Amino acid sequence: MGLLDAVKDQFLDVIEYVDQSNKLIVSKYQRESGNNELKQGSKVIVRESQNAVFLKGGKLADILPPGTYSLTTDNFPVLSSLKAFPYLFVSPVIADVYFVSTRQFIDNKWATKNPIMKRDKDFNMVRIRSFGKFAFRITDVPAFMREIFGTKGIVMTYDIVEYLSSMVTEAFSTVVAESEMSVLDLATEYRKLSGELQQRLNAQAAAMGVQFSDILIENISLPDEVEKLIDEQSGIGMAKQDMTTFMQYQTARAMRDASKQRGGLAGLGAGMALGNTMAQGIQATVNPAASKSMVEQLRELKELLDEGILTQDEFDAQKKAILEKRS
Numbered sequence: 001m002g003l004l005d006a007v008k009d010q011f012l013d014v015i016e017y018v019d020q021s022n023k024l025i026v027s028k029y030q031r032e033s034g035n036n037e038l039k040q041g042s043k044v045i046v047r048e049s050q051n052a053v054f055l056k057g058g059k060l061a062d063i064l065p066p067g068t069y070s071l072t073t074d075n076f077p078v079l080s081s082l083k084a085f086p087y088l089f090v091s092p093v094i095a096d097v098y099f100v101s102t103r104q105f106i107d108n109k110w111a112t113k114n115p116i117m118k119r120d121k122d123f124n125m126v127r128i129r130s131f132g133k134f135a136f137r138i139t140d141v142p143a144f145m146r147e148i149f150g151t152k153g154i155v156m157t158y159d160i161v162e163y164l165s166s167m168v169t170e171a172f173s174t175v176v177a178e179s180e181m182s183v184l185d186l187a188t189e190y191r192k193l194s195g196e197l198q199q200r201l202n203a204q205a206a207a208m209g210v211q212f213s214d215i216l217i218e219n220i221s222l223p224d225e226v227e228k229l230i231d232e233q234s235g236i237g238m239a240k241q242d243m244t245t246f247m248q249y250q251t252a253r254a255m256r257d258a259s260k261q262r263g264g265l266a267g268l269g270a271g272m273a274l275g276n277t278m279a280q281g282i283q284a285t286v287n288p289a290a291s292k293s294m295v296e297q298l299r300e301l302k303e304l305l306d307e308g309i310l311t312q313d314e315f316d317a318q319k320k321a322i323l324e325k326r327s
Helices: 003-008 077-081 141-151 157-178 190-208 224-241 243-259 265-286 294-306 312-326
Strands: 026-028 043-046 050-056 059-064 067-070 096-101 105-111 116-120 124-138 210-221
Touching: 043 050, 050 141, 059 141, 096 141, 105 157, 116 157, 124 157, 141 190, 157 190, 157 210, 190 210, 294 312
Parallel strands: none
Antiparallel strands: 026 096, 043 067, 050 059, 050 096, 105 124, 116 124, 124 210
């Protein structure tokens, strides 16, 4: 430390912290010289949504709510009573000063890093993933400094948010596992699940001086293979209701895909004819009154032959199949 710094350190300090980013949860006060001596009479300015916390030897001493204070034995009874202050605060003393933000921190993300296993009445056993957002604030500064900052040794804002995010994920896993709702019903009960999740978290976080709020579940998803099966079941349900419309939709998709491939449309005729024949068979099973007559089927095949979509061999094969089925 240079001579100029040494001289500066003899003057009274104004101890304060202004967080321009509004993102820091805990900020340590540090003088430019690096000297942490506190002098009697120095001013401490604690802004709204802040608490000033004084630690001596790693132990929690005095805590100041918003306001302006002078460093005196009256304002700092705990510091004054410590053995480290034999001169009753007349001589400079060394202590760490932290400013703790008590405002609400919003838009924090949480997500399940690994799938959650859940018993389900529809799928028996299924793996699900989820993600969302949450907000929190520090409501009990002494408890927070003891449990999070002191006991767990978590000091960085990122690490604090990550720890709280892991709490949300753990609580979500428990709530979902205990829920008797099926996975398909969970998507309609996000608000209810969020309420249960928030209640469970606050009961757990009260001892740490933290309060959770605005917990959102943005998505609950199933493995890709399960979602594919659900899509297939939906398609089957639609086909049972209106096989003609379903096959027209499938044929249009097939023609679109085939047109993107070289020579695709040339080989599409047999597939379309076969698909129509299959559709008529299924439709006849689901709704016998809606089945087409043999003449109508042969007429459709002849139109495909005339348009060059079917070859003569393909036409003869499909015609034979229809006639044998009707005989």
